[in-house]
Amino acid sequence: MSFIRTLDADISTEQLGFTYSHEHIVCRPAYWAERGADDLLLDDPEKSKLDVLDFKHHGGQAIVDATAIDYGRDVPAVHQIMQETGIRIIGTAGFNKSFLWDAAVKEELKPIIGDYKTYYEWIEAKSINELTDFVIREVEEGLEGTPYKAGQVKFGTGYNRISPLEEKTLRAVARAHHETKAPIHSHTEAGTMAIEQIELLKSENIDLSFLSLGHMDRNPDPYYHEQIAKTGAFLSFDGIAKIKYAPESTRIALILDLVRKGYEDQILISGDTARKTYYKHYDYGLGLEYIIAKWVPRFVDEADKEGFDGQKLVEKFFVTNPANCFAFKK
Numbered sequence: 570m571s572f573i574r575t576l577d578a579d580i581s582t583e584q585l586g587f588t589y590s591h592e593h594i595v596c597r598p599a600y601w602a603e604r605g606a607d608d609l610l611l612d613d614p615e616k617s618k619l620d621v622l623d624f625k626h627h628g629g630q631a632i633v634d635a636t637a638i639d640y641g642r643d644v645p646a647v648h649q650i651m652q653e654t655g656i657r658i659i660g661t662a663g664f665n666k667s668f669l670w671d672a673a674v675k676e677e678l679k680p681i682i683g684d685y686k687t688y689y690e691w692i693e694a695k696s697i698n699e700l701t702d703f704v705i706r707e708v709e710e711g712l713e714g715t716p717y718k719a720g721q722v723k724f725g726t727g728y729n730r731i732s733p734l735e736e737k738t739l740r741a742v743a744r745a746h747h748e749t750k751a752p753i754h755s756h757t758e759a760g761t762m763a764i765e766q767i768e769l770l771k772s773e774n775i776d777l778s779f780l781s782l783g784h785m786d787r788n789p790d791p792y793y794h795e796q797i798a799k800t801g802a803f804l805s806f807d808g809i810a811k812i813k814y815a816p817e818s819t820r821i822a823l824i825l826d827l828v829r830k831g832y833e834d835q836i837l838i839s840g841d842t843a844r845k846t847y848y849k850h851y852d853y854g855l856g857l858e859y860i861i862a863k864w865v866p867r868f869v870d871e872a873d874k875e876g877f878d879g880q881k882l883v884e885k886f887f888v889t890n891p892a893n894c895f896a897f898k899k
């Protein structure tokens with residue numbers, strides 16, 4: 570049996586539809602708030618909702634909210650946006666990269682995780698099995714004590730390094746996967762350490778078809794991508810529109826290279842729009858509509874010119890592949 574877990578309902582894989590695989594909708598990350606980085610706070614649910622509605626008006630149907638507990642999630646606000654827009658939202662249990670843990674724990678979370686000053690102290694104090702139990706509760710009971718459940722489990726690692734505490738969260742997430750069958754998502758910093766993450770997950774006996782690796786396009790290296798694809802994992806190209814990292818031509822070439830090598834069933838696409846200046850209704854950015862309204866037509870045009878069926882690939886990257894990737898397969 571196979572299903573997808575949105576915040577408030579389990580649905581069939583056919584019901585998911587056109588999906589962005591890695592976004593942030595409402596969050597107030599303590600790490601950035603403490604450093605005065607206001608651009609990184611998506612703190613106005615009304616504005617976030619307007620961008621979600623733009624996505625819907627262009628035919629979008631579902632969004633994976635990749636925000637974990639250590640990034641200032643607002644679960645009730647995101648659920649309300651899901652209800653008011655009709656866009657299905659998948660929530661995320663687990664953890665981010667350790668870089669962000671040196672920040673004050675939100676007061677409201679203390680009854681749930683304990684009286685720790687920082688996320689770092691919390692993760693350091695708990696055993697792997699205690700963290701595993703916490704992740705399982707977020708999938709089976711609800712996120713942060715709400716009734717809204719996670720549809721994937723996440724861990725993250727740093728730039729060209731995996732710290733001991735990151736490895737601890739990776740193992741906790743892997744064990745929570747075995748218990749729940751929730752799909753696994755990983756944060757890679759600038760696309761690094763994917764192979765090392767995979768080796769550690771193998772040591773936890775993870776079937777890699779349950780794994781999607783985020784930010785693969787930050788490391789625009791076709792050979793590296795092929796090594797990852799060979800393991801059966803999904804590669805998330807979620808930096809669409811981030812020209813500061815690479816032009817669209819680079820990302821499209823990487824994607825078509827994987828398609829040419831036979832890995833079109835393992836590609837996910839999204840924008841990781843985690844700044845006010847990326848959102849249209851916060852600060853005049855390209856917005857959540859950009860990929861579906863502007864990038865997709867360009868991709869189809871380029872793919873067709875190179876002899877592929879661009880529309881068929883779009884259907885895979887945004888519908889079929891997310892339905893396979895985000896399924897709980899019991």
Ligand SMILES: [Zn+2]
Pocket residue numbers: 591592593635841843
């Ligand atoms: Zn993200």
